[in-house]
Amino acid sequence: MTRSLAEANREISRVRGLPYGAARTQAAEQQARLVEAEGPDQARAYALLVLVESYVWAGEVDRAYLPFTQAVRWYDEHPEHLDETDVHQLFWSFKWMVGHLSDFPDVPAAQIEATLADMERRYAVAGLGHDAVAYEKFCWARKRGAPDVDELYEQWVRTPRDDFSQCEVCDPGDRATYLVERGDVEDAARLIEQTLAEGGTCATEPADMLARLATLHLEAGRAQEAAATHRRAVAALADSESDMAGARGARFVLLARGGQPRRALRALASDARLLQRADTPDDTFWFLADVVAGTSALLPDHATLPVELDGVPVRDVTGLRDWADSRAAALARAFDARNGTDRYARSLADARATRPTVARLDLDVIPATGPDAPPAGGTVASAVADDVAAGESAFARAERLTEAGDVVAAAAAWLEAAREAEAAGRLADAGLALAEAARCAQEASDDDGAAATYPGAVARMRAGGTPVPDVVPVVVAWAPAAVVTGTGAAVVDVVDGLLGELADVPADADAPVDPVAQAAGAELDERLSYARRRARADLHDTAARVLASLGGDHLPDAARRAARAAEGYAGVDAVADAAHAFWLAGRLHAGLGAVDEAVWNLESAVEGFAMVRQHDHRGEVVSALVDVLRGAGRDERADEVLRSLTR
Incomplete structure (x- = not known):
């Protein structure tokens, strides 16, 4: 039986409420087929546009072009079947098509430019703002390395925002990325810091901006700022959507250039899937280029460092560099052939020339010598001394710093609290304090320090008589x-x-029973x-x-x-x-x-x-x-x- 419009819209809306992935995509395909076969006609645009959205955000933009063109044709032939929401979504979809089609090297430049021209014409006829068009023109020029990219960038930033502008948080992030590319590094850093101070978030921010800012700090020799910003970037990555290939690639380069080879390779191992396929071929190229940059920085000192990555047939850093370079070079040739420029080849050459920075990253929260080492020096030690003089206990200080979110200082305070408790014979308290120090280290991306500290925490809690169920959360956190x-x-x-x-201990059937005690x-x-x-x-x-x-x-x-x-x-x-x-x-x-x-x-x-x-x-x-x-x-x-x- 044919569904009513309300029933069809309700089912399509439920598909739209699903997370992006195979289930949503296939459910959207199913809805599009149902509407095409059975109607109602008023739901066709909605079904097609939800399918477009599903393909785009599941990393299958190339498949989105067909239902997109079908929706455009339906709009041209039967505008009476689209409501205001359908029309808005259709015009919004132009941004995805223009912006993402260029991420696939087998999509001809003529098709991209024709879609962009159609977008500009339709926006003008509909009386819509020009910001989205100006942005897509700039992005297409930037992707090709066109000679007018600076001019198009300035045109975009001067264009007033409107209902079809991109996210207000992504906007400054994209501007900062281009400013770095053209050498305006200080302007980029100021723009990022100003945007971060405003506290905006979206699906990809602030992770992207933080990753970029950490790199700028490291290159400028600000190692402490780079480490602190890197920790914030890692925390933001955990809450981000999409594959975040740019931020993850930047993380690998930062760690490799900053003298953290093992941490760099561990981070890459967690992102190994991106070496084979990110959301788009363009994302894959730039991730591979980052791997080339990071491994180039590790050579020759760490050439034989072992590498184990799922699906990647390499054994050491040298092999990884050669493998990533070969795959990136193939993509560079395809993009440059389509674009008629050498931008990708030049970018890959720059990646090959990457070297370590003079500044070195120190990411140890718990001292490298282990949790039993003396407290860290400098400002943390001074703060500890001031607090002790003020009569604050080590446990109170640690709790205060933890509540304030200063996990680096809190870790040192928890270690001091553990030492005090153990000296007083309170092993259970010492174990709990060590567990808190380890947790702080984890939050600050020091997994080495955390992994070295948790075993002692568990051992002390057990020796101090902590009930097993109370030890279990510490083991769960350690894993x-x-x-x-x-x-x-x-x-x-x-x-x-x-x-x-x-x-569970079975009850003794022969034991005397006291009804009151039993109850x-x-x-x-x-x-x-x-x-x-x-x-x-x-x-x-x-x-x-x-x-x-x-x-x-x-x-x-x-x-x-x-x-x-x-x-x-x-x-x-x-x-x-x-x-x-x-x-x-x-x-x-x-x-x-x-x-x-x-x-x-x-x-x-x-x-x-x-x-x-x-x-x-x-x-x-x-x-x-x-x-x-x-x-x-x-x-x-x-x-x-x-x-x-x-x-």
């Missing part, structure tokens, strides 16, 4: 640092030891049992994630533990945590080729996220589930899952 630093096996050993102490004790027993069961689930989940990071022969055990964690969380009504654990188990089983187990766990995760109304996670799991079903040839079931998203 990510251990994974990053390659010390995950130690976490699994601790997990297994704690699990052995968390079994009072039953409630306490239930609370303790709940805490133990929750702790067991947390430990299995932690072990599963650590084992999954180790890969290889550890994956079957990781899948089993993830399933046990999911069951444990479900048993204590922790539905969201259970859903996450089912999701992990499903991914692991899928990777092992166990289709039925993968489907069951992923379906359980979908159900769990639906119960707690975490729609973004639900959409991501559905994407994984649909991929598994289609890979197994269960297309009808995959289509049913997609349709369920809109009901």
